Amino acid sequence: MSRFAPWHDGSPRGLGTVLSADAVRAAADHAARTAYGKLVALLASRGFDLAACEDALADAFAAALATWPTDGVPRMPEAWLLISARRKLIDRARRDRTRMQASDELLRRADADIASPDEAPAIPDQRLALLFACAHPAIEPAARAPLMLQVVLGFDAARIASAFLVAPSTLSQRLVRAKRRLRDAKIAFELPSADQLAPRLDAVAQAIYAAYADGWLENDPDRRAIADEAVWLARVLAVSLPGEAEAQALLALILYADARRDARGVGGVYVPLSAQDTRLWNHALIDEAELLLRRALTSHRLGRFQLEAAIQSAHIARRSTGTVDWTALVQLYDALTLVTGSIVARVNGAVAVARAQDAAAGLVRLDALAADPALRDYQPYWAARAHLLGETGAVDAAREAYLRAIGLSSDPALIEFLRAQMP
Amino acid sequence: MKYMLLAHADDTPFQAMSPAEMEKAVGEYYAYTMALEQAGILLAAERLRPAEDAAVVRVGPDGTPRVLDGPFIETKEQLGGFWMIEAANQDEAVRWATRCPGSRHGTMEVRAVWERS
Known part of the structure; x- marks a missing residue:
C-alpha cells in the first residue's frame, strides 16, 4: 500500500x-x-x-x-x-x-x-526511541533503513523501494513484516539501557548510513531527497546523543561525503575523489565534519564510524596540504577491515597500498581477495583492478577487468569514465 | 532461483545509430553479459531480431490456426532480448537488471521462473 x-x-x-x-x-x-x-x-x-x-x-x-x-x-x-x-x-x-x-x-x-x-505543552520528542525501535535486533537488517524512512520521515514505500533498488511489492511486505514483528515481540519504544546503548547505536547508525549512501550514488531527485533526510536523521542522532562518539562520527562521515557532492560529477562527467577540484568542495561542511570527528576521537572509544570518518578526513587533507598521506590511509583501512571485515575496506586498502608503494603491491592485495564470492558483482573491485593492471602495463588483463567493471555499472557517467581509462 | 531478465525497448533509435554509436551500445551489452558470465550466474542470453520480422500465431476457438505479422500489440517497446540468470533472490536479480544497458535504453522486466518440482 x-x-x-x-x-x-x-x-x-x-x-x-x-x-x-x-x-x-x-x-x-x-x-x-x-x-x-x-x-x-x-x-x-x-x-x-x-x-x-x-x-x-x-x-x-x-x-x-x-x-x-x-x-x-x-x-x-x-x-x-x-x-x-x-x-x-x-x-x-x-x-x-x-x-x-x-x-x-x-x-x-x-x-x-x-x-x-x-493548550498544548511541548510535545515530548521520542523520535530517538523510534529510531532505536526501527533498528532493533528483532528487525531484519535489510528492513531497518526503509522502516526508518517510512516511520520517522513518512516516505512512501514506492519511493523507498526505488532508492534501495528493491521491487516495491517486496519492500512493502518487508515493512509490514517488520511492523508486525515490533508489535508481536512487544518491542518497547524506549531508549536502550546504558549497557545496551553502544551495540544498538551501531545498528541505528548503520541504517542511517545505508539510507544516505543509497541516495548519494545517483543524481535522481528521489534518491537525493532520501539522502538529504538521512543527513537530517544523522543530525538528530548526533544532537540527541552528544556523549556518544560514534553518533558524532556518523554525522561527520556523512558531512564529508555530502561536502563533495558537486565535485563528484561535473557536467555529467564522473570525477573520482583523487581528481576532484577541491574548490568545488563545501568547506563549511568539511570544517563542521572535522570538528565533530576531533570531538569524537577524544572519547578514546574507537569505533567503525570514527575510522570511516578519519579516512575521509585523510582524503580531504589535500585541500590544505596538497598531498594525501597514503601510508596513514593504509593503516586506517587495515584498522577498519579488522573492525568490520568488510570487502569495501579491503579493496580500498589495496588501492591505498598501491599509492603508498606501487601498483604491483596493490595488486598483490587484490589478488589475495579474489576468492571472495562477494566480489563477483562488486564493481569497485574490478575498476580498481583494471586501473592497477593498466599501470603495470598488463594491457590485456586490464582491458578485461575494465570491461567487467563497465558491465557492473549502471551510471552512464561512470561507464564513460571507465571507457576513457581503458588502455 | 532462476530469473528471466527481459529487455523491452523501442528499436527505432538503434536502427538510426551511427556505426560508432552502435559499437558503443553493443560493447555495453557485451560487457554486461560478460560480467554475468564471469560471475558464474548466466544460464542463457540472446538478442532477438526486430519485431517487424516476427510472426504471431494463434489457434481460434474453431480450431483454425491464424498467422499474422507481429508485433501483436501496437506498442513502441518490444522484446529485444533476454538473459536468464541464477540469483539468490529477487533483490539480487533486480540489482543485476539495473546494471543492464537495456534498463537505460528501455525497460527491464524481472520475472522469476517456476521451479520444477
Missing part, C-alpha cells in the same frame, strides 16, 4: 501556485518534516500499533490539507495533528474493544496527552 505522504509527493511548491494552497502546503510541509516522526513516536509509545498510528496520522494530514485552506492554519499545527490522529486511534480502539484487551489502558494513556490544540 502506498501511504499518503503529502509532503513528499514531489509536486512543485514554487512560485505560480495559488498562494493559500501554497501557504497551507508550506505549513503542512514544515509541520510534517519535524512532526511526523515525533507524532508517530508519541502515539506508538502510548502502546498503539505502529501501522495503525501511521494510518491515523496519514488521515490527520489529509484532513489538514482539506480544512486548513478554509479554516486557517491552527496556532499549534503539531497539536492539531496529534489530536486529530489520536481521535482516529481512539475511535478504532473503541470499535475493536472486544478484540483488544488493553483498550481501556490505551484510552486512559491517550487521554493523558494534550486535550486541546491551544
Whole structure:
C-alpha cells in the first residue's frame, strides 16, 4: 500500500501556485518534516500499533490539507495533528474493544496527552526511541533503513523501494513484516539501557548510513531527497546523543561525503575523489565534519564510524596540504577491515597500498581477495583492478577487468569514465 | 532461483545509430553479459531480431490456426532480448537488471521462473 505522504509527493511548491494552497502546503510541509516522526513516536509509545498510528496520522494530514485552506492554519499545527490522529486511534480502539484487551489502558494513556490544540505543552520528542525501535535486533537488517524512512520521515514505500533498488511489492511486505514483528515481540519504544546503548547505536547508525549512501550514488531527485533526510536523521542522532562518539562520527562521515557532492560529477562527467577540484568542495561542511570527528576521537572509544570518518578526513587533507598521506590511509583501512571485515575496506586498502608503494603491491592485495564470492558483482573491485593492471602495463588483463567493471555499472557517467581509462 | 531478465525497448533509435554509436551500445551489452558470465550466474542470453520480422500465431476457438505479422500489440517497446540468470533472490536479480544497458535504453522486466518440482 502506498501511504499518503503529502509532503513528499514531489509536486512543485514554487512560485505560480495559488498562494493559500501554497501557504497551507508550506505549513503542512514544515509541520510534517519535524512532526511526523515525533507524532508517530508519541502515539506508538502510548502502546498503539505502529501501522495503525501511521494510518491515523496519514488521515490527520489529509484532513489538514482539506480544512486548513478554509479554516486557517491552527496556532499549534503539531497539536492539531496529534489530536486529530489520536481521535482516529481512539475511535478504532473503541470499535475493536472486544478484540483488544488493553483498550481501556490505551484510552486512559491517550487521554493523558494534550486535550486541546491551544493548550498544548511541548510535545515530548521520542523520535530517538523510534529510531532505536526501527533498528532493533528483532528487525531484519535489510528492513531497518526503509522502516526508518517510512516511520520517522513518512516516505512512501514506492519511493523507498526505488532508492534501495528493491521491487516495491517486496519492500512493502518487508515493512509490514517488520511492523508486525515490533508489535508481536512487544518491542518497547524506549531508549536502550546504558549497557545496551553502544551495540544498538551501531545498528541505528548503520541504517542511517545505508539510507544516505543509497541516495548519494545517483543524481535522481528521489534518491537525493532520501539522502538529504538521512543527513537530517544523522543530525538528530548526533544532537540527541552528544556523549556518544560514534553518533558524532556518523554525522561527520556523512558531512564529508555530502561536502563533495558537486565535485563528484561535473557536467555529467564522473570525477573520482583523487581528481576532484577541491574548490568545488563545501568547506563549511568539511570544517563542521572535522570538528565533530576531533570531538569524537577524544572519547578514546574507537569505533567503525570514527575510522570511516578519519579516512575521509585523510582524503580531504589535500585541500590544505596538497598531498594525501597514503601510508596513514593504509593503516586506517587495515584498522577498519579488522573492525568490520568488510570487502569495501579491503579493496580500498589495496588501492591505498598501491599509492603508498606501487601498483604491483596493490595488486598483490587484490589478488589475495579474489576468492571472495562477494566480489563477483562488486564493481569497485574490478575498476580498481583494471586501473592497477593498466599501470603495470598488463594491457590485456586490464582491458578485461575494465570491461567487467563497465558491465557492473549502471551510471552512464561512470561507464564513460571507465571507457576513457581503458588502455 | 532462476530469473528471466527481459529487455523491452523501442528499436527505432538503434536502427538510426551511427556505426560508432552502435559499437558503443553493443560493447555495453557485451560487457554486461560478460560480467554475468564471469560471475558464474548466466544460464542463457540472446538478442532477438526486430519485431517487424516476427510472426504471431494463434489457434481460434474453431480450431483454425491464424498467422499474422507481429508485433501483436501496437506498442513502441518490444522484446529485444533476454538473459536468464541464477540469483539468490529477487533483490539480487533486480540489482543485476539495473546494471543492464537495456534498463537505460528501455525497460527491464524481472520475472522469476517456476521451479520444477
